Amino acid sequence: MDATQPQYELSVVTQCLKSAIDVIQWLIPTITKFSQSHPLVFQLLFIFFTFYVFYKLLMNFITLVKRFLYLTLVVTCIGIYMRGSQQFLTVDLLNFYNFVMSNRYYAFKIYTLFINALEREINTVYHLAQMKMEQLLK
Structure with a gap:
């Protein structure tokens, strides 16, 4: 490993952050202008996007629960096999x-x-700050 590698990694991270900031700086005014010129379309798109995000979160949560239940089933089967059902x-x-x-x-x-x-x-910090304020106001 040479000494230039950390600098290169920092440069890549910096470039990625700069690109993300540039996109956000372009995106916010564009969304604002679009929402002002087409409020109904913007509201509908926002509602659909919100429902999509909630749907994806719900599906990911259901997948997580299913995987947990499968893991529980496997552990239970192994426990029954190793220790006996009784x-x-x-x-x-x-x-x-x-x-x-x-x-x-x-x-x-x-x-x-x-x-x-x-x-x-x-509470201690609050009372200390209150005492300091009282001392300053005297």
Whole structure:
């Protein structure tokens, strides 16, 4: 690896960012002008685009859920194969459920403690800032 490679990579990234900024600088006035000259068409296109984005997000979410369910099915089948159906369904599944439920409580408790500590810090900073403002205004 020579010393010029990081400079080249930085240059490529800089060029990509510059191109993206140029496109955005051209696109924003164009969209604004189009929306002012053709408001109904712009609204319809915006609605269709919004529905398309939500549709794609929904389909990606459904795909993610399906993959998670397939993975769960595979893990369950492996567990049943390795431990036996009786052992897996009566003992292992209950132990896993108890483990998840007990950790969920502790995770919530840790989250609550974190939020309370953050709230105390915010209040402390607020009171310090208030005292400083009072000192400055005197």
